[in-house]
Amino acid sequence: MGGLRTVTVLEHEVIPVFEGDHVPGISEAAPQWLSEAEAQALLRLNDLRRGFCQRLSGGIKLAQHCGIVRLPTCVVEVLPKVGMGDARTADELERSRGALLAMLHSARQVAITKIGSAPQQAVRAPLLDIFIEAFLHCALEQARRGLISRYVAHADDFPVIKGRFQAHGHVRRNLARPHLLHCEHDEFTTDNAYNRAVRATLNACRTWLGNGNTQRLWFETHARYASISSVRMSAKDVASLPRDRTTHRYAPLLTWCEWILAMASPAMSAGATQAPGLLFDMNKLFEAHVAKREEDAAGPDQIVRTQGPPMHLAVRGATGVFLLKPDITVWRVGQNGAASSIDRVFDAKWKRLNPAVPDYGVDEADVYQLLAYAMRYGCSALELVYPMPDGLAAHLPPPAFKIMTAGDDQNSEIVVTVKLIPLWTRDMSTPSMQDPRLTEAETEYAAA
Known part of the structure; x- marks a missing residue:
């Protein structure tokens, strides 16, 4: 997704639609347009989110859903309208992006950690970059605190009995190898479904990185999860993971995994049941x-x-x-x-x-x-x-x-x-430490 262009618009704005691959008069600095194929893909989201957009003469008008939509050839970033006038002001996109992040954090929809060394730069970056960087910070912080360990069942052949001897498996596998015994045992390990979900999300967003600092952060985070098995997981798989008090601190991280894996799924294909992005009413x-x-x-x-x-x-x-x-x-x-x-x-x-x-x-x-x-x-x-x-x-x-x-x-x-x-002020207070969804590191939120 790193090679896709980003179309940034405000809610209730109309995005111009052009036919064909060549769009005359549109510069690379202002790629706020859609092709006919992209417009049709965006309109299909109305089947999942009623009233998300409508087709008008010359363009697509958006409604009150804000966030990110991933199309095959571009990423549509929809931001809330925070200005008084109908026309967009010079810095309204940055302020709208900051307002959306502040509301998401305040409403506990997502834990926004400190993004980058200068918070003022965060609202100037696209939402996709901000969300990925927030996920990486969250994953790195959990790794520093210690990855969750779980008992995982393993079955293998050993020279001595380890755990439980499996007679049926031994007959099938080791009839000609009498020096080995087929056993099954439980191993307390970090290579479990929870950390595999994080590893799968890291793999999914690897190609979406465009910023050098974010790439370095990805490599640092990936090194912490390098010992975890790399398996394919979907957002539905992550949502089905059991949650209890021992996994409580992983709740914000697993939420990020669900959302980013949802964007990675080919939801635009026929019969899809999930919107390809993060959209908030x-x-x-x-x-x-x-x-x-x-x-x-x-x-x-x-x-x-x-x-x-x-x-x-x-x-x-x-x-x-x-x-x-x-x-x-x-x-x-x-x-x-x-x-x-x-x-x-x-x-x-x-x-x-x-x-x-x-x-x-x-x-x-x-x-x-x-x-x-x-x-x-x-x-x-x-x-x-x-x-x-x-x-x-x-x-x-x-x-x-x-x-x-x-x-x-x-x-x-x-x-x-x-x-x-x-919606968003420079002196916005830090989230309460008593919120059970937030860890110590996740209470650090700075508004530009």
Whole structure:
């Protein structure tokens, strides 16, 4: 993949599509185009991720999925739109890439370790290079801490009994060799399925390396796993590996293995069942990012819940209808330590606002949805959470909408507050050491 060109675009942008192999007027410095064959391959991803892209006159328009898509002749890098304007600014790609990495790390989708000696350079590199380098750092750190060892069954011929003597195997193999005995024994070794998954991932990404520093890091990491058997493994094989407390520290590393091996699979072939890349639904990613921030800000007397608790808005006979499932709810803790009463309801929206209009560009349907939450959950403090776009003054007070009601009871006043969440700042805090998915080395994250 190292020889493939990278097409970097923002979500909701249109990528020009040209017919034929020769594309006039497109320079090597700006390879933001697709051939007709690449466009058709990209459109087939809609079978796996509905609404990923659509065909328009002259190009392909992308939706809210961001990440990497591997095509046979190029790598498409889709980044989130973080600016206020429709037109792309000069440094928006770097800032968008940094925002995506920050949200992925904050939402615990992936552990981003320190990348390179200068974090400022990380967001200028393509996502593929960043992900591979993060995987290599993660694999190298686990090797330094000691590779996981497991008992692995071995069967061979020995001059003396070692382990369990296998009579049937001995008759088949050693009938003419009486000096050997066929035995089976368990060996406590690092050459097991977990480390073989890492070795298989190293082999898969070997040809994708384009940066000299990343190549040196690959050789250093590969040397640590040189004694591990080189076998072919798929992302499905890695996902099926048993997980327990003894493999807990390998969890981020195995996640990297799954994702990189998924990119290495020929998913564009007929009958494929897996997208050829790392794609993240920005609606779900932003929701997880907001939930993590609320969990960090919650006090000891508060509990933060995501996706619920689900309740039906109405009933028809004995059957509940119109299921409600808020993105995030904050509850007050009772004396028994359980959630006693609801404090706030959040609804996270990956949308752009318009501060120039009275309603701030808030969708009416989003407000109506919050009002349904207020009625069913008995909560008057409602918040619509949006990403804070670059170019919007952070000191501006967030707008609040007082819901007009027929009664005059002030205690029943319902307020919908718009909350803007920064995606990525220079003083972004380091992830919590208490997160079970992160090791000591994986808590080091620097934002440029």
